[in-house]
Amino acid sequence: MKIAIVYGSTGGNAEDVAKKIQSNLKVDAELLDIGSTDADTINSFDALILGSSTWYDGELQDDWDAFDMDSLELKGKKVALFGVGDQQEYGDEFCNALGILYEVCVQKGAQIYGDKWSTEGYDFEASNAVVDGAFVGLAIDQENEEDLTDERVEKWVKNLEESSFFS
Numbered sequence: 001m002k003i004a005i006v007y008g009s010t011g012g013n014a015e016d017v018a019k020k021i022q023s024n025l026k027v028d029a030e031l032l033d034i035g036s037t038d039a040d041t042i043n044s045f046d047a048l049i050l051g052s053s054t055w056y057d058g059e060l061q062d063d064w065d066a067f068d069m070d071s072l073e074l075k076g077k078k079v080a081l082f083g084v085g086d087q088q089e090y091g092d093e094f095c096n097a098l099g100i101l102y103e104v105c106v107q108k109g110a111q112i113y114g115d116k117w118s119t120e121g122y123d124f125e126a127s128n129a130v131v132d133g134a135f136v137g138l139a140i141d142q143e144n145e146e147d148l149t150d151e152r153v154e155k156w157v158k159n160l161e162e163s164s165f166f167s
């Protein structure tokens with residue numbers, strides 16, 4: 001099973017989180033920067049972990065924004081998501097890019113894993129990455145809670161392993 005972690009990152013935070021996810025996995029996964037890969041490459045994987053930091057007014061990171069989402073073939077594909085944001089400065093749209101990725105993936109028929117991630121322990125006002133009271137993927141705040149990142153990544157990857165994402 002071929003797995004890729006595809007991230008969009010402007011200042012390196014989402015990239016760091018992608019690398020942490022990669023090093024926690026018990027299986028090999030290729031790391032791809034959405035700014036320097038193409039749809040054919042992404043479509044060649046069996047399962048995807050997609051992540052973006054949030055920018056501007058709760059938007060996708062620039063490289064994701066420039067990417068043609070229509071070119072992704074996600075029907076029936078296993079997809080897990082992560083987002084990186086800042087709860088203190090942008091507490092009204094915390095990790096909105098995670099919610100945007102989720103909507104695209106659901107619309108395209110992906111099977112979402114790693115969702116129902118608890119909002120407990122976070123401190124924000126609103127996020128479109130919260131559906132039915134839980135995040136639709138791993139939410140990370142490198143600006144204010146970097147000390148919690150390793151623990152969060154570890155737990156989220158463990159949840160993924162306990163699901164059928166890797167089988």
Ligand SMILES: Cc1cc2nc3c(=O)[nH]c(=O)nc-3n(C[C@H](O)[C@H](O)[C@H](O)COP(=O)(O)O)c2cc1C
Binds near residue numbers: 009015057094
């Ligand atoms: C201009 C600007 C706008 C931002 N907008 C948001 C936002 O709407 N929601 C959020 O959660 N974080 C927001 N952030 C915080 C970034 O997502 C955060 O700094 C993140 O760690 C950047 O990750 P990157 O280095 O991978 O791009 C914003 C940051 C900047 C500088």
